[in-house]
Amino acid sequence: MNIDEKINLLKNLNIKNDIQKIYESIxxxxxxxxxxxxxxxxxxxxxxxxxxxxxxxxxxxxxQSFYSQEIIYILLFSLINDKKIIxxxxxxxxxxxxxxxxxxxxxxxxxxxxxxxxxxxxxxGFYTIVFSKYFENVICVEPFPQNYLTIELNLLANNITNVNxxxxxxxxxxxxxxxxxxxxxxxxxxxxSHEYILQTSKTLNDFEYFLPDVVKIDIEGEExxxxxxxxxxxxxxxxxxxxxxxxxxxxxxxxxxxxxxxINIESYICLGIELKNNKLIKIExxxxxxxxxxxxxxxx
Numbered sequence: 520m521n522i523d524e525k526i527n528l529l530k531n532l533n534i535k536n537d538i539q540k541i542y543e544s545i546x547x548x549x550x551x552x553x554x555x556x557x558x559x560x561x562x563x564x565x566x567x568x569x570x571x572x573x574x575x576x577x578x579x580x581x582x583q584s585f586y587s588q589e590i591i592y593i594l595l596f597s598l599i600n601d602k603k604i605i606x607x608x609x610x611x612x613x614x615x616x617x618x619x620x621x622x623x624x625x626x627x628x629x630x631x632x633x634x635x636x637x638x639x640x641x642x643x644g645f646y647t648i649v650f651s652k653y654f655e656n657v658i659c660v661e662p663f664p665q666n667y668l669t670i671e672l673n674l675l676a677n678n679i680t681n682v683n684x685x686x687x688x689x690x691x692x693x694x695x696x697x698x699x700x701x702x703x704x705x706x707x708x709x710x711x712s713h714e715y716i717l718q719t720s721k722t723l724n725d726f727e728y729f730l731p732d733v734v735k736i737d738i739e740g741e742e743x744x745x746x747x748x749x750x751x752x753x754x755x756x757x758x759x760x761x762x763x764x765x766x767x768x769x770x771x772x773x774x775x776x777x778x779x780x781x782i783n784i785e786s787y788i789c790l791g792i793e794l795k796n797n798k799l800i801k802i803e804x805x806x807x808x809x810x811x812x813x814x815x816x817x818x819x
Contacts, residue, residue: 526670529564531564531747548572552649553587554594555624559648560676564669572645586800588615588792589813590646591623593760594653595731596817597632599671600758605788605817612799637726637752639745640737640762642668646794650735651679658729662688662718687721689738691747694720723749730755731793732818740773746781753782759816765809766794788817 520528526545546563550572563572595604611618633655641647643661643666650657651674658680661667667686674682687711723734724746734757736742743760746753759782763775778784789802792813808814 522675522677523551523673524564525668525675529668529672532537534790551643552645553590554649555620557652558648560673561643561645561648562672562676563643563667564665564672571642588612588619588797589760589762591615591619591648592790592799592815593646593733593735594649595623595626596815597636597758597760598632598634598653599626600624600817605790606756609799609801623813634732635729635734636733637729637731637737637757639723640735640739641670641684642666642737644673646735647682648673648677648679651682654733655681656729657682658685658726658731659683660689660721660778662686683751685721686718688718688741689723690741690746691744692719692720693722693725723753724751727751731757733758733760740764743773743775743777743781746774746778749781756786756818756819758787759814760808761816763794763798763808763814765810765811775811775814778808779804779816782816784816788815788819790817 529545538681539752544564548563549558550561551557552558552561552646561572592608595608604622607622608619611622630653632653635658636650636654638647638650638657638659641661644659647657647670650659651783659670661670661684667684670682670684674680674684683804708715719770731752734752738760742763760774761778765773765775784802789804790799791802791811792799792807792811797806797812802811802814
């Protein structure tokens with residue numbers, strides 16, 4: 520399938536007319552995903568993506584360009600994993616645009632590139648494309664058709680061949696789930712008033728065969744549940760990079776500290792980005808994970 524055929528497929532998803540306008544537009548931008556010297560073509564296929572990837576800014580300067588702390592840290596922590604570098608980053612994280620980006624450019628020739636990463640919650644492939652450049656193999660998992668088809672479009676547009684896209688959602692058991700296509704979230708009820716899709720799940724253990732060196736998790740509040748059936752992966756002691764979503768927990772049911780039940784964080788170098796001030800800090804076991812935006816568990 521060529522790029523034009525893929526775009527037509529995305530424009531003709533089987534969805535209701537009242538939200539057809541959300542998916543019928545395809546946007547193309549230039550971006551580096553915040554990683555220097557890494558520019559690529561990136562397709563966006565709905566209003567959610569249009570806002571998330573700051574299309575207005577793209578229209579002003581012709582491309583999107585911003586520094587993403589999380590992806591730079593993931594690459595530095597997992598592909599170098601040097602304690603001196605980790606300490607340097609902690610000391611200079613406040614000067615990210617200058618010192619950390621300079622460090623990245625100085626150290627990227629040292630990256631170990633024979634590693635594999637499991638990307639859970641890939642959205643439209645923004646981080647996945649970068650991972651494909653720096654990791655030998657990538658598996659990315661995404662439940663929404665408009666998103667995983669867009670990932671395939673973006674892989675095609677950039678001639679990427681070392682990524683496998685898995686259409687599924689991640690939780691603690693194998694089951695089917697109802698998702699709101701318009702709101703892009705899981706619906707834990709039988710209220711089908713929204714346009715919805717039925718999607719099957721996978722557990723973290725289902726990817727044991729892949730033997731990932733790194734696991735990135737960004738699955739909108741299901742991060743703790745994903746670890747409940749992940750012992751086969753966890754026992755191999757990969758690095759974990761987990762985006763936490765306490766801020767969207769309107770029912771106050773999510774306790775991010777439960778991660779400590781499933782992962783022995785004392786066996787990792789444990790860092791985090793605080794939710795309140797966006798500051799990178801070193802974390803002790805007693806720290807309340809509910810105050811974190813991002814958790815980095817780095818294989819010692």
